[in-house]
Amino acid sequence: MGCGTSTMELDDRYYEQKRINDAIEKSLKSHQKVEKSQLKMILLGAGESGKSTVLKQLRLLHKDGFQYQERLQYAQIIWVDAVQSMKLLMIHARRLHIPLKCDESDSPFSQAKKLILRYRCLDVGTIGDENFLKDYVMKYSDGGESRRKKMGTGQADALWDRNLEQSERLLGDSTETELENQELEELKESRPTGDFAARKQQRQQLANAIQLLWAHDPGIQQCYNRAHEFQLEASTRYYFENIQKFADPDYICSDTDILKGRIKTTGITETDFNIGSTRLKVLDAGGQRSERRKWIHCFEDITAVVFVLAVSEFNQTLFEDERVNRVHEAILLFESLCNSRWFVDTPFILFLNKIDLLEEKLQQTNFKEYFPDYTGDVHNVDSVVTYLERTFLSVNRTNKPVYVHRTCATDTQSMEFVLNATTDILLQNHLKKSGLI
Ligand SMILES: Nc1nc2c(ncn2[C@@H]2O[C@H](COP(=O)(O)OP(=O)(O)OP(=O)(O)O)[C@@H](O)[C@H]2O)c(=O)[nH]1
Ligand SMILES: [Mg+2]
Structure with a gap:
């Protein structure tokens, strides 16, 4: 026969082809399975580390960014935080015995001080859920969270009266700075007006007052430089520097x-993303201590853990417990998660976050004071971050990889x-686990 191929050779070729076809089919099926399956990444870390x-x-990268409603909400929240932060700086300056220009008798700034002290957070519009801001501002009260649970949001006004008195008490232990009792009563009476034009004008005056004190009262700047000794929002400088735009209702x-x-995140939020043909679910957990007991409920089927550490917070204490250093807390947290039975072979990605704030802070703070075993240059960002990175990696007692990014x-x-790079790690790991690479 012309072709000269034996039956045995034909059989061999047939089986070889079949084997290849089967392998391709299997691989295609697995790929489809991988595409359809969902990867799950969880953001963990202490409160305020930067998870959200x-x-x-x-969301900016893989979704359609932020909705109009959300933009409105944040405008209100930032406004409240900005004014409240200036109020806190005034209160803590007194506590820390930092003299304020606005406290001096006949000070040209005393009017600005009074305006800020009498500010009520409820002087804002309502958006969607009427109570969202009332709930939100409770964080400034004593034991805000537990009190919020006990009280109806309708009692927020009463709470703010008390908050005002407390501010006054703190500010007023010298008679020259104390507001007259009658004046204080007047302030309490000044409810937010419903008139939009008047409200706009009030806000404008307040913004001018904040700008004035921020730029020209050296005591405020001095107190801001000691903000690690109390609790102040990380973005306070940004709020003050942009106060005029936030004042516009x-x-x-x-x-x-x-x-x-x-x-602040309460509970755990879930957001779905489509990245190419991969579906990714991202869980964002509230990081404060009271939130952590909820974490374990979503530890199953996690493809990777992103642990966020705020490296700049080495000289700050926890909002929940002012005796505990924030980075010490984060090390213990990382250690227990990284070695937990839930994540035996789940890769960890460590974000050494707030590098920009660390850079600012190291110019005037001695890192060694907080981490005595550090032997490097106390003002060198790279050296400090490398030390923190090593400290975190050294508590990993498993064989799984911990990838690190400075962010x-x-x-x-x-x-x-x-x-x-992070989503690549997730995908690679998933393919590996599925036996495809
Ligand atoms: N300058 C600077 N600010 C940051 C950085 N990361 C986060 N922030 C700010 O830090 C504050 C806290 O960030 P969040 O993302 O809310 O922190 P979180 O970890 O979600 O906090 P919880 O929800 O309480 O667990 C926000 O005001 C952020 O804008 C950073 O790298 N640099
Ligand atoms: Mg959060």
Whole structure:
């Protein structure tokens, strides 16, 4: 026969072809399975480390960003936080015995001081859920969270009366700065007006007062430099430097404003993303101690854990417990998660976050004071971050990899690179687990 091929050879070729076809079919099926399956990433870390900010960047990168309603909400929240932060600086300056120019008798700034002290957080419009802001501002009261649970939101006004008195008490232990009793009563009476034009004008005056004290009262700056000794929002400087735009009751937040703004996460939020043909679910957990007991409920089927550490907070204490250093707390937290039976072979990605704030802080703070075993240059960012990185990696007692990124979660450009690298790690790991690579 012309072709000269034996039956045996034909059989061999047939079986070889079948084997290849089967392998291709199997691989295609697995790929389809991988595409259809969902990867799950969880953001963990202590409170205020930047987890939700990372999620916001993912939304900017892979979703349609922020909704109009959200932009309005953040505008209100930032306004409240800005005024409240100035109030806190005044209160703590007195506590720390930092003299304030606005406290001097006949000070040209005393009017500005009074305006800020009499500010009521409820002087804002309502958006959607009427109570969202009333709930939100409770964080400034004593034991805000537990009190909020006990009290109806309708009692917020009464709470603020008390808050005002407390501020006055703290500020007023010298008679020259104390507001007259009658004056204080007047302030309590000044309810927010419903008149939009008047409200706009009130806000404008307040913004001018904040700007004045921030720029010209050296005591305020001095107190700001000691903000690690009390609790102050991380973005306070940004709020003050942009106070005029936030004073406009019609202001709609930009993406940058939203990244700088802060709403503490309660519970665990879930956001779905489509990245190419991969579906990714990102869980964002509230990081404060009271939130952590909820974490375990969603530890199953996690593809990777992103642990966010705020490296700049090495000299700050926890909001929940002012005796505990924030980075010490984060080390213990990382250690227990990394070695937990839930994550035996789940890769960890460690974000050494708030690098920008660390850089600022190291210019005037001695890192060694807080970490005595540190032997490097106390003002060198790279050396300090390397030390923290080593400390964290040394508590990993498993064989799983811990990938590390230095991040500034509020910076969209650098985060695009970091987040792409992070999703690559997730995908690679998933393919490995599925036996495809
Ligand atoms: N400058 C600067 N600010 C940051 C950075 N990351 C986060 N922030 C700010 O830090 C504050 C807290 O950030 P969040 O993302 O709300 O922190 P979180 O970890 O979600 O906090 P919880 O929800 O309480 O657990 C916000 O005001 C952010 O804008 C950063 O890298 N640099
Ligand atoms: Mg959060």
